Amino acid sequence: MKLYSAKQIYKADQISIKKEEIESNELMERAALQLFNWMHLRMQGAQVKIHLFCGIGNNGGDGIALARHLVDHGYNIEVYVVNYSEKRSKDFLINLDRLKDRKVWPSFMNSDDQLPEIGRDDIIVDGIFGIGLNRTPDAWVAKVIQHLNNSQAFILSIDIPSGLFTDQGPDDFDTIIQSNYVLSFQTPKLVFFLPETGGFIEQWEVLDIGLDPEYLMQTETEYELIGKNEVLTLYKPREKYGHKGTYGHSLIAGGSYGKMGSVCLSSKAALYAGSGLVTSFVPKIGYSILQTALPEIMVMTDAGDNELTDIKFDIEPSVVGIGMGMGTSDATVKTFSEFLKHNKLPLVIDADGLNILSKNKELLKYLPDNTILTPHPKELERLIGSWKDDFEKLKMVKAFSKKYNCLVVVKGAHTIVVNKEKGYLNTTGNPGMATAGTGDVLTGILTGLLAQGYSALDAAIFGVYLHGRSGDIAVESTGFQSLTASHVIENLANAYLDLFKMPEQPVTEEENQSN
Structure with a gap:
């Protein structure tokens, strides 16, 4: 709309x-x-x-x-x-x-x-x-x-x-x-x-x-409101003769000592979003955690015991989601910088990846075209600077998106996907999703959709919708206070099914009387 x-x-x-x-x-x-x-x-x-x-x-x-x-x-x-x-x-x-x-x-x-x-x-x-x-x-x-x-x-x-x-x-x-x-x-x-x-x-x-x-x-308008009708046109159905390779390979890179849960959440969300294959790239401390928590994924480690020190891999993923739980130590900043300079793959960058970019803005020039950034309000402020009001914020985000040819997912009650001069406002989601790990889940969903061949813009719009709709379905049984990021992942299947659910028809007076 x-x-x-x-x-x-x-x-x-x-x-x-x-x-x-x-x-x-x-x-x-x-x-x-x-x-x-x-x-x-x-x-x-x-x-x-x-x-x-x-x-x-x-x-x-x-x-x-x-x-x-x-x-x-x-x-x-x-x-x-x-x-x-x-x-x-x-x-x-x-x-x-x-x-x-x-x-x-x-x-x-x-x-x-x-x-x-x-x-x-x-x-x-x-x-x-x-x-x-x-x-x-x-x-x-x-x-x-x-x-x-x-x-x-x-x-x-x-x-x-x-x-x-x-x-x-x-x-x-x-x-x-x-x-x-x-x-x-x-x-x-x-x-x-x-x-x-x-x-x-x-x-x-x-x-x-x-x-x-x-x-x-x-x-043409500067902004559109996104609901079920809008995302239905984006949905890509599965092919009868498709296989796991048909639906892409997501690489989820991140994690550090005490923060491996974020990579678990992102990796699982990429799977539930439909990525054919998922590999987690983590420090050595995360190997047993990921292999135990998620038997469906593959795990690679770098040389670092407790943090990422060298992001190199001998596989050919379709897309990389990076930054969750990664930390911002000097060694990790250097590792992330080297990765950006040599990477040619589509990217979704979240959390500490964004924090490193905000402190080292010279790295922004290495972002591949149509990279998706997923900042929460404080991460956004660190990235683009402070603003007077929400209209100035959106103006600044648009300028940033245009300058670096990237998409910015401005997270909030109505998450807004900004692609240069255009913004797309999401209508799903609820206050229960203001809880640890839901941002990591969103990163995994976006990565999983990109792996399946969605364009960056379609993946961002569709992924944000699915993320919120899954939370809306989950909250019906958990309530706001008890909703967790895992509940959001577990209800992604229901969010997909809901896309094709017909609205209930109201009961007529005649039907009432016959009952």
Whole structure:
């Protein structure tokens, strides 16, 4: 699913209006009707008090038009216009007149007005600001927003939580609506998924308001949201006459004294991801551990007893996943440096491999094209430097990806695969995966997919999805606190099977009665 910028959505509005030969207020009416249908389906005329807080722009116009439909269907509403400017949009004024025709008179709120009383069992509809907001709200408007947040009432936001910018980070987190539910027009917004801003949205849903499909299809976006439908097109089925050599050979290199578990996890994950063969390359201390823990893999050791000192092998793997538990001693740094300078194989680099790169940036020039880097937030900061907000972070990651012709997997609640100018946001995963070893598992999955012939971009997108989906399936039986990296590996098979699982059909009323 494409994630459009505010500018692209405005253009889609204009093109739709022109192509359909309609007025802009007709498009607003279409949006308001979708909002009303969503609420009416769930409320069925319930007489809970609904407070609609509307700005004086088009987002406020949506709220005013919604109020009219609610009134027409007998709902108990109160309408407030947050009067933060003397300028009003044309469509806001049209809908304000239509509401007044029904003898509904909004309360106009100004800076010195008393804040209205809201019960915790009431519903708030937030239509103060829309996607066009580009500056921090005035202090008195911020107090209104804080009052709504403190009310403990259910807050439903129109298109985007008021106070949240669409395409830049917030300047003041106290001026943003904390939404229980956001009804987003046509597409979700990038800010719904970023660490700094995602917490302002508990749930979201897209309402199709009929923007021009041709424009939406043809327009390239900087970001895409990745779900099952998107990854299904990437899946490579097994061949009837294939053999283990058909599906590649993964080499997993890493480990040091006391940190062999990370290599075990990565190697096992590469197997479960479908790699035909897996070899672990470890210090001598890891030989017995790997041979005992994973009978399906092969093990090679270098000359070092407790750490890697010379990464050389006489096999021909398809890909190398490296860095897990490797350490950053002087000997290991030298070993890793020499390996990079001579390596021609596709790479996935994680953990200590990233830490060595961040301290020795001259080594970045030796990365093969389309190397996949998998940093967690601190590793990323060490690699690219600090950032002001999530938007600046993504800008910096894109520049880094372009400069070194690599892919960066920005790990988080919504892991983002960055390939030069484009980002792919993952929708799977859960808080239980914030536990030791899950990053090692991801590295193994990515390595295993590359071994099978997936392109670096497809492997990164698909691998991140599978990793999160496996965690989602696992957590159903473990709970968040007890989920481990091993559970994620063990449920990779279920994640694959889930790709082809049809959604359950809802039971009809007729079927209910027959039962």
